[in-house]
Amino acid sequence: MTWEQARQTARDCVGQPLPVVTRSLADALGHALAEPLTALTDLPPFDTSAMDGWAVAGPGPWQVGGAAVLAGERSARLSDYGTAVPIATGARLPTGATAVLRREHGEFDAEGGTLHDRSTGPGPVAPGRDIRPRGQECHAGEVLIPAASTVTPAVQGLAAAAGYDRLAVHRRPIVELLVLGDELLESGLPRHGRVRDALGPMLPPWLRSCGADVIGSRRVADDLGLLREAVHNSPADVVVTTGSTAAGPVDFLHATLEEAGARLLVDSVAVRPGHPMLLAELPPTPDGRTRRLVGLPGNPLAAVAGTVTLAAPLLRRLGGHADAEPCRMRAAAPLPGHPRDTRLLPVQCTDHEVASLPFDGPAMLRGLAFADGLAVVPPGGVPAGATAEVMRVPGM
Ligand SMILES: Nc1nc2c(c(=O)[nH]1)N[C@H]1C(S)=C(S)[C@@H](COP(=O)(O)OP(=O)(O)OC[C@H]3O[C@@H](n4cnc5c(N)ncnc54)[C@H](O)[C@@H]3O)O[C@H]1N2
Ligand code: MOO
Numbered sequence: 001m002t003w004e005q006a007r008q009t010a011r012d013c014v015g016q017p018l019p020v021v022t023r024s025l026a027d028a029l030g031h032a033l034a035e036p037l038t039a040l041t042d043l044p045p046f047d048t049s050a051m052d053g054w055a056v057a058g059p060g061p062w063q064v065g066g067a068a069v070l071a072g073e074r075s076a077r078l079s080d081y082g083t084a085v086p087i088a089t090g091a092r093l094p095t096g097a098t099a100v101l102r103r104e105h106g107e108f109d110a111e112g113g114t115l116h117d118r119s120t121g122p123g124p125v126a127p128g129r130d131i132r133p134r135g136q137e138c139h140a141g142e143v144l145i146p147a148a149s150t151v152t153p154a155v156q157g158l159a160a161a162a163g164y165d166r167l168a169v170h171r172r173p174i175v176e177l178l179v180l181g182d183e184l185l186e187s188g189l190p191r192h193g194r195v196r197d198a199l200g201p202m203l204p205p206w207l208r209s210c211g212a213d214v215i216g217s218r219r220v221a222d223d224l225g226l227l228r229e230a231v232h233n234s235p236a237d238v239v240v241t242t243g244s245t246a247a248g249p250v251d252f253l254h255a256t257l258e259e260a261g262a263r264l265l266v267d268s269v270a271v272r273p274g275h276p277m278l279l280a281e282l283p284p285t286p287d288g289r290t291r292r293l294v295g296l297p298g299n300p301l302a303a304v305a306g307t308v309t310l311a312a313p314l315l316r317r318l319g320g321h322a323d324a325e326p327c328r329m330r331a332a333a334p335l336p337g338h339p340r341d342t343r344l345l346p347v348q349c350t351d352h353e354v355a356s357l358p359f360d361g362p363a364m365l366r367g368l369a370f371a372d373g374l375a376v377v378p379p380g381g382v383p384a385g386a387t388a389e390v391m392r393v394p395g396m
Helices: 003-012 153-161 199-209 222-231 253-260 300-318
Strands: 022-026 052-055 062-064 083-087 099-102 107-108 114-117 144-145 166-170 174-180 213-221 238-241 263-267 280-281 292-295 325-333 342-350 354-355 371-377 385-392
Touching: 003 263, 003 280, 003 300, 003 342, 052 062, 107 174, 153 222, 153 385, 174 199, 174 222, 199 238, 213 222, 222 253, 238 300, 253 280, 280 300, 292 300, 300 342, 300 371, 342 385, 354 371
Parallel strands: 062 083, 174 213, 174 238, 238 292, 325 354
Antiparallel strands: 022 166, 052 083, 052 099, 062 114, 107 114, 263 280, 280 292, 325 385, 342 354, 342 371, 371 385
């Protein structure tokens, strides 16, 4: 299977995104909007002073009277032309006011109660100056953000400003990470032929940034029975495993999937690194829920390749997120390719150009740690000056 076919299969195996739920604004972070975010009010909701100063009616000088109008007060009124009242930024503009004179542009004669316009740069205060008119940003009913957009902190803020307490979003796919390999250590220095687990710390934040609700990450010993049990009992929508994809003496993933009656949708991909990556549909749960398994190869950079190729598109589709916009960038120097397979190469991006990084072997993370993304290098490579697709590594 080509790399493009594998990525498309991971998307297409999802018929419908997960069901719609409502969440408080705080809890909606990272979910995909199930419907467009439509303004429930005009913004600003009323004519508002943009500056601290005076609300003025007509041209100056003005007679100042009345208590300062503060933000949060209901309303005030300027009865006549030639009058003014002190006002705070964010306060509702009094009816009858035609402009706001900034504090630093006015000279107030306390004795006579008279205010003079001393504006220099912009000239005398003109009607509308320093007023944020009602509806300047949006009108009630206007679509602010399309459905399938991710709820970011900015979307949370905008939704609050536009009057929302809760949002309709898609449920996030539940993911459990199973890290396989008896040779792995969870602390200390590599020793006695054993190495540190690099994927347990690295993958959960990436999977979360693809929209997953990662409920756990645990080690499973290289044992067919234990792996079978872990996969069978996992409550996850998507089980993500690392290691055991190849045909080594203790690689039990294929046997486990076969025993479980799983359907292999992707079983090895023409990509370097990461070619043994796989995607399987597990038999449905008793309540009819579809479960899937993404098998990431054990070599750390190969696992990252599997994450961006299979896990990210699958999780984004399940969570109802729009597909990421492809981004193409110019190669500053040739990007070396594989003769037959696609290569995913850690690259640094500068001014719309990408450059490959050293230490890009399948078992290495040193290049990736400096990377802005992974360039998709077609068979044969990319000559200098030509463009290549660059996938942002999630979370980078
Ligand atoms: N005869 C062949 N052998 C291998 C092939 C092949 O085509 N023919 N493919 C190689 C490629 S490519 C990869 S990638 C690996 C995939 O192997 P597995 O998915 O079965 O992974 P393991 O054998 O368990 O581990 C491979 C390697 O990665 C290290 N590892 C595993 N998990 C972790 C982790 N969490 N953190 C850090 N390092 C990890 C493990 O110690 C091994 O060194 O197979 C090749 N072999
Ligand atoms: O998939 Mo392997 O990555 O070439 O190490």
